[in-house]
Amino acid sequence: MLIREATTGDWPAIWPFFQEIVAAGETFTYPLDLGEADARSWWLLEPPNRTVVAVDDEGAILGTAKMNANHMGNGSHIASASYMVDPEHSGRGVGRALCEHTVEWARAAGFRAMQFNAVVETNVHAVALYRSLGFEILGTLPEGFRHPEHGFVGLHIMHRRL
Numbered sequence: 001m002l003i004r005e006a007t008t009g010d011w012p013a014i015w016p017f018f019q020e021i022v023a024a025g026e027t028f029t030y031p032l033d034l035g036e037a038d039a040r041s042w043w044l045l046e047p048p049n050r051t052v053v054a055v056d057d058e059g060a061i062l063g064t065a066k067m068n069a070n071h072m073g074n075g076s077h078i079a080s081a082s083y084m085v086d087p088e089h090s091g092r093g094v095g096r097a098l099c100e101h102t103v104e105w106a107r108a109a110g111f112r113a114m115q116f117n118a119v120v121e122t123n124v125h126a127v128a129l130y131r132s133l134g135f136e137i138l139g140t141l142p143e144g145f146r147h148p149e150h151g152f153v154g155l156h157i158m159h160r161r162l
Helices: 008-024 036-043 094-108 124-132
Strands: 002-005 050-055 061-069 078-085 113-120 136-147 151-161
Touching: 002 094, 008 036, 008 061, 008 078, 050 094, 061 094, 078 094, 094 113, 094 124, 113 124, 113 136, 124 136, 124 151
Parallel strands: 078 113
Antiparallel strands: 002 050, 050 061, 061 078, 113 151, 136 151
């Protein structure tokens, strides 16, 4: 698997699984009816932030990640990132590779830590992945997320020093 910079030409391959993940309402705090134009502008970030795609040997996009400063000004030394893996390619290490890539990017860019602001506590695979890569749960916002199946569940704030 290769991880490379995303281009606007990649968007048509990203959008179908992006839309599927967001519309499911299980893992992101985005509006369930998020339109394509807004989704593209929210995901395909401009430098110094980055958006990448993971591709297989044939060039098919397996997943994507965006990485950026978590806050502005005096909080801009903390990075953040978000990940989406095409459900057709889950369980193949794509999420782990993307997460490792973003941590290395943040470290190389001079960030002191990485923080995830809203990890849905029922997203047990993501929580386990992040913990295996050194992230800690700093706290949980009780009932901070309305899950379509589980009702109101917590949102973890996760952190890792770089």
